[in-house]
Amino acid sequence: MTADVELQGPSDAITALSFHPSDPDRLLASSWDASIRLYNASSPSDVKTYTPSRAPVFDVTWGANDSSKVYSGGLDRSVIETDVETSTYRVIANHDDAVKCVKYLESANCLVSASWDSTLRLHDPRSSTPANSSSSVSAPLPSKAFSMDSAGDKLVLAMAQRHVLIYDHRNLSSALSSNSEQQSTTTIEPYQKRENSLKFMTRSVRCMPNGKGYASSSIEGRVAVEYFDQSSEVQKGHFAFKCHRATVDGVDTVYPVNALAFHPMCVFSSPLLRVGFG
């Protein structure tokens, strides 16, 4: 069993972490100090820092498997592509408000970004047309985006007011390709619309590695696990559990669950962190 490795973190709070889809040693971290850091777990001193813009970065994701591109979105309202080998940056798209989540969908060949402007936008990162042109498809959301994840062929997006939308990758990729051909507005239909089963603000949502469902966590110290399949048989399997509760001075204190992660091997989720910044 290898020992724990400690990596030198950024100078401000970390907003997102992303392991490389195939190389388990490479890790990206985005931060409020506007940097994206690329770590190598096998050589902890090897840290590369990138600064796509001067604004805090909210999310970072690896691009296509064989490419050296990573995508990030932040407070500067744009989705930026960074080439980690050449340290060059390219603005892919813009939103009207901070970009909270970005995700590259390998199977759909499309980059998805969700923002506080309550839109979900799809981009084709291979297109060399400038940002804000019709190479992006935009879908309105019921509310501001807070968290997004994808696995299998589903993309789950958690928003304010406890909304949850689930998209199918195939819809997304067809919307994107039809948009580029026709240059007309295309709409993206969500696969499912839900209200979260948790009662307070959602903090994080993560899909199960087997693509059957997702877990969502909220500020009330609870994690809910739900499935995509709408049949009542499967719906019976929904459950939720309390976590990160402590008794402080005799008072039952409820901590928010800010981050979730599924172990790729295990079936069950392992909620991580808690509490505010940093």
Add this chain to the structure above:
Amino acid sequence: MPLKKELCRNFQRGSCQYGERCKFLHPTQQQSRPNALGFGMHGGSNQQQKPNPFGFGVQSSPQPRAAADFAMQHNQFKPFENKWTRFSPISNASGTSSHHSDNHNQSGNHKCTDPESCKRVIVEDFEHERPSWKLTCYGHCKYAPCDISGDISYEELRAAAYDDAKRGLTLQSIVERERNALNFKLSELENLLRSPYVAPPSSTASQSTRLGFGANTFSSSAQNSGQSVALSFGVLHASSSAGGSSPYVPSNTALGSLSSSSTFQQTASAFGQSYLPSGVSQQMPNPTNNNFNIVVGQKAVDDQQKNNVHQSGHETRDASVWLKEKWSPGEIPEEAPPDIFI
């Protein structure tokens, strides 16, 4: 019924992770088995009616009420509800089972035909499940839309701080803005607690829930402020009953019993504390992290119009402040005192 099994404590609290695999007794799953036939029938018809939001229609179904009540109550847990339930046995025993059958069809049209049980849910949630982060939305029904909207994530708050700082606002005003937002949100939660839906609950019920509200969550400090808060309750109710504007005007007997109980003052002080953010009476911790966006203010106005069935909720917050003998630095209100206090 297997007698050797104990009642599962976690299940009663709504947090049993094991569900069907659980070694202990979950009242629903054990009882449905021996009565498979009888329950099965009810279950079948319940299932058909499931598309009714939350199975409210089931209660008015033509099934015989006597034994079926009990049956229906548990059945509505079992087939559609996961083993997790938020509701304590207290609310179960109320017999208002319709609320528990959460709608997995996700149609989410919760019609609160029973405001009492809804209110109980809300009270419980606020008592046991109060999150540390206050700027949140809230929905008392699992799959239903929010009762209180306008949640702000930590990142938004911080981003708003950055924006405000760029526009040249001082740290003090940024902190003030955020405190207002927090207070407003707290009063929104208060309003919801008192008047979740238009259907009026009994006034005594609303009184008792208010008393219990802050007790567990906040330790009661500052006993002298507790005095003035208790006073404020008395004054407030007197004024509102004089004004006659609110449907929740408590009866005189309720008011009398309130002020005479010794526990009242203690809980009231905790209650009063709950309005003020915990950081206020000390210094505001780490002000750079606290900030607020103008958008929230607008949303707050909308929400206030939506949530304020009666005005006294908002006034209560101010009332306690006005009646204080002495204000600590963070508490000084910005607006002028309302007319009742002049």
